Amino acid sequence: MALLDEMIAEATVDAYGEDEQLVGFYTLLDEHVAVPFQTVVLGVDVTVERIDLPDRGGIMAICSRGGDRQTIDVLDLPLPDPPPAGADWIEAYRRWSR
Template sequence: MGALGRAELEAMIEQATVDAYSDDEQLTGLFTMLQENLAVPFGTTVLGVEVTVRGIDLTRVGQIVALCVRGRVRQKIGILELPMPTPAPDGAEWIEAYRHWAG
C-alpha cells in the first residue's frame, strides 16, 4: 500500500462517491467499494498476535472496522489502524482511498 498517487486516490474516491452528497453518503460509498473489492478472509498480525480478518463493517458512529477473529475471540479494529500483511490482500488500495478521504 502507499503506492497510489493523489490523482489515482481522488479518482477512486470520485468513483465511490459519484452520487453521494453528504459525508455519510460518501462514507457509505467508500464502505461499499471496500466491501465489494477487499479480498477476505486474510491474515495479519495485531499486537504480535496472528488474526484473521473475516470481513468489514460500518459502525453506527460512522467508522469502517475490520472484523478480526482468533479462535473464539472476536474483535473489531478500525480499518485505518489495521496493519496490512505483505503482500496486502487484493482490494487493499480501497483502504488507502478511504484513508485519503478521511484525512
C-alpha cells in the same frame, strides 16, 4: 496518488455529505477487499473476516483469533505484505479520511 484520487471520486460520486460518502467507501471495500486475510494486530496474528459499517460511524474490520473476535477501525488496520486483493480501496479510504 492520481489513482487514489480517482478511486475517491468513484466512491463519493453522487454522495451528499460525509455520511453518504462513508457508505460509498464501505460499499466498495465490501465488494473489492478480498476477505478473509491474515494480518498482525498489536503483535498478534488475526484473521480479518469481514468489513462492517456499524451505526456509530467509521468502517470497521472484524478480526478473529481462535474463538475471540475484535473490531478494529480500518484506518488503524495494519495490512500484511503482500496486501490482499482490493487493499488499494483501503488506501483510498485512508487518504479521503485525512
